[in-house]
Amino acid sequence: MSRHRAETRTRPGGSRHRTALALALVAALGVGAGGAGTYAFWNDTANVTTGTLRAGTLDLRVDDNQATGLNTGWTKSSIAFAGRTPGEYEAYPLTLRNVGDPPGTYTLAVLRGSTWTYLNDAVLVQAYTGAPVEDTTYPVQDTCSGTAVGPERLVSTTAELPLLTASRSLAAGGSDTLCLRIGLATTAGDGNQDKSGTLVFRAVLTQTS
Amino acid sequence: MTPVRRPAPVALAALLAGVLLLVVPAVVRPTGALFTDTAATTTGVVGAGTFRPAPANAVSCSTTGPVLNPASTITFTTPLVAAPPRGTVEYVVRIYRTDVAPEQKIGADVLMTVGATTATASWSGGGLTLLQNTSYQARVTTRLTGAVLESSPIRTRSFTNTGLLIANFVCGTGT
Numbered sequence: 001m002s003r004h005r006a007e008t009r010t011r012p013g014g015s016r017h018r019t020a021l022a023l024a025l026v027a028a029l030g031v032g033a034g035g036a037g038t039y040a041f042w043n044d045t046a047n048v049t050t051g052t053l054r055a056g057t058l059d060l061r062v063d064d065n066q067a068t069g070l071n072t073g074w075t076k077s078s079i080a081f082a083g084r085t086p087g088e089y090e091a092y093p094l095t096l097r098n099v100g101d102p103p104g105t106y107t108l109a110v111l112r113g114s115t116w117t118y119l120n121d122a123v124l125v126q127a128y129t130g131a132p133v134e135d136t137t138y139p140v141q142d143t144c145s146g147t148a149v150g151p152e153r154l155v156s157t158t159a160e161l162p163l164l165t166a167s168r169s170l171a172a173g174g175s176d177t178l179c180l181r182i183g184l185a186t187t188a189g190d191g192n193q194d195k196s197g198t199l200v201f202r203a204v205l206t207q208t209s
Numbered sequence: 210m211t212p213v214r215r216p217a218p219v220a221l222a223a224l225l226a227g228v229l230l231l232v233v234p235a236v237v238r239p240t241g242a243l244f245t246d247t248a249a250t251t252t253g254v255v256g257a258g259t260f261r262p263a264p265a266n267a268v269s270c271s272t273t274g275p276v277l278n279p280a281s282t283i284t285f286t287t288p289l290v291a292a293p294p295r296g297t298v299e300y301v302v303r304i305y306r307t308d309v310a311p312e313q314k315i316g317a318d319v320l321m322t323v324g325a326t327t328a329t330a331s332w333s334g335g336g337l338t339l340l341q342n343t344s345y346q347a348r349v350t351t352r353l354t355g356a357v358l359e360s361s362p363i364r365t366r367s368f369t370n371t372g373l374l375i376a377n378f379v380c381g382t383g384t
Contacts, residue, residue, distance in 0.1 A: 056244070057244070058244040058245060058246040059246055060246045060247070060248040061248065062248050062250050066248075066250075067248035067249070067250065070246055071246060071247045071248075072248065072249075073247075073248065073249030073250065073251060074248075074249075074250060074251070075250075075251040075252075075253070076250050076251070076252055076253070077252075077253040078253065079250075079252035079253055079255070080252060080253025080254050080255060080256075081255050081256060082254070082256040083256065083257075084255075084256070084257055085257070090255075094250065096248070100244070100246065102244070113251055113252065115254065118257065122257065123255065182252075182255055184257060188257075190353070190355060190356050190357075192257050193257060193356070193357075193358060194256075194257060194358075195256070195257045196254045196255065196256035196257065197254070197255060197256075198251055198252050198253065198254055198255070199251070199252045199255065200249050200250065200251050200252070201249070201250040201251075201252070202247060202248075202249045202250075203247070203248045203249075203250070204245055204246070204247045204248075205245060205246045205247075205248070206243050206244075206245045207243045207244045207245070209241075209243055
């Protein structure tokens with residue numbers, strides 16, 4: 001304590017010196033701040049252009065590249081019969097191909113086509129795995145070599161009727177062949193004689209999430 | 210006893226952030242848009258048949274008489290056709306007068322009585338109210354019970370009535 005007091009006394013001009021230094025510093029800062037905008041700053045911009053960022057596509061095709069493109073359809077005229085009676089069935093193959101970029105899953109439903117004169121108790125549809133097994137004797141009762149992948153549907157309304165119990169996977173570039181069994185119910189009323197119609201099989205492929 | 214060392218609050222926060230980073234993307238991802246494509250396959254025409262049973266077999270004819278009307282009878286008989294896979298067959302006979310133009314149908318359709326092997330239908334002379342020396346034809350066809358569509362061709366058996374007060378049916382030829 002006594003030493004500190006002694007130094008204060010021996011250097012009386014130090015306080016003034018520090019004050020002068022502080023003023024000089026403030027002045028220097030003030031000049032610098034005030035004059036900053038007046039200087040030019042060189043700069044450089046580098047734009048990096050990417051390659052094309054193209055979205056992927058999802059394209060579900062049927063059989064031999066039919067229904068190509070988004071939400072397109074086609075007519076498979078080979079699915080047809082005539083002269084069938086109650087209890088008779090015919091079976092047809094249907095191959096679905098995922099030619100899009102991502103893997104996906106698909107659903108399949110059946111609904112009445114634009115032509116329909118049947119009553120509501122006639123036409124049955126069911127999807128199976130495997131291939132059709134033809135029956136050439138009356139009553140014609142084609143079968144499918146695989147197992148059912150959904151319930152048998154009676155096309156009794158104009159509504160869309162799902163054919164698959166669960167959606168099926170379809171890898172990118174992959175395909176899946178189903179067997180569609182179409183027939184007339186054994187309980188189809190007599191009023192269905194000589195009636196006819198077309199069906200629409202609607203498959204929807206959704207990318208795997 | 211070793212004291213339990215509690216994690217620092219900073220460590221807890223880091224752990225929570227890590228968990229969120231793992232969980233949040235999984236929760237959010239399904240709500241994003243997914244590309245889809247619909248491929249509709251329209252079929253050709255799937256047509257029902259017009260099912261008819263087998264055409265009727267040949268029709269035979271037999272008579273009783275000549276006796277005083279209306280006791281004289283004429284009976285048509287046809288063997289049964291093969292049973293269809295489903296349903297039953299009914300046999301229909303219609304009587305036409307064939308010596309006038311156009312041919313004139315006599316009475317209503319008649320369902321033949323189906324037996325074990327044959328189907329039959331009989332008329333007395335009074336039942337048909339036939340004229341003397343006129344030509345007639347019985348036409349037999351088959352159909353599913355309750356159905357409208359009938360088999361083709363029909364089977365026929367011609368006959369005449371030569372009597373007046375005393376009916377005298379005479380069986381003719383058939384197809």
